[in-house]
Amino acid sequence: MRIDLHTHSTASDGTDTPAQLVRNAAAAGLDVVALTDHDTTRGHAEAVAALPAGLTLVTGAELSCRLDGVGLHMLAYLFDPDEPELSRERELVRDDRVPRAKTMVGKLQELGVPVTWEQVARIAGDGSVGRPHIAEALVELGVVPTVSDAFTSDWLADGGRAYAGKHELDPFDAIRLVKAAGGVTVFAHPAAVKRGQVVPEAAMAALAAAGLDGVEADHMDHDPATRARLHGLAVDLGLLATGSSDYHGSRKTCVLGEFTTDPEIYGEITRRATGAFPVPGAGGGPAA
Secondary structure (H helix, E strand, C coil): CCEEEEECCCCCCCCCCHHHHHHHHHHCCCCEEEECCECCCCCHHHHHHCCCCCCEEEEEEEEEEEECCEEEEEEEECCCCCCHHHHHHHHHHHHHHHHHHHHHHHHHHHCCCCCCHHHHHHHHCCCCCCHHHHHHHHHHCCCCCCCHHHCCCCCCCCCCCCCCCCCCECHHHHHHHHHHCCCEEEECCCCCHHHCCCCCCHHHHHHHHCCCCEEEEECCCCCHHHHHHHHHHHHHHCCEEEECCCEECECCCCCCCCCCCCHHHHHHHHHHCCCCCCEECCCCCCCC
């Protein structure tokens, strides 16, 4: 089995619609794909409706968190999307995205960049607006050559000249809320230092003690030595070690299935989940 547990669609900052994403996942030879848009489950229904036969969908979200001033992302799988407390927190994060993005646009304008809110809104479309959309605007304007080049201290990285914060969950609260909603939590790309400051690995022990289920060890932003170290840390802390592409369509260079999760680990994730269950493809028909 080929299992990719971290992808994004136009419901947040990917370039594939949810329907396109599941069709592309099947074409890439995946057996299981998780749709984990930022702080939203809005793409799930479309993905389920378009799900090809032979592909299983894991519903999820990537939650925006912050610990001691450092941003981190928490992958949440197979939770009840209607659980009130978790839904309320996701809504707070989403509601803060627009004013945050407008603040960053204003900072860029002060730096002499001729970006406009209208340009960023056009790029974001119906998705949850975020830094990748602003980064794409900078690429369009020729300020930086690629989206990744916008995530530096000069521009949009945490603490960068044009950075602005938003409402984010405490990761311990995120673990508690996802657990209460019947879901499973995995710390996303915890050592992606190229994105900016990361949470010290020592903090992972505290997160594990609080109920964290796993760590995304195999990821494009982790070099081989880092991946090996994270696999060892997962063993030491009793965490599940996953692998994923973090696919964003054409917005990033990673491809579906670039990194995958061991079937036994996937089986344990589904065993632990009680809020929702993986959805088997029915050939693109409506969900049963």
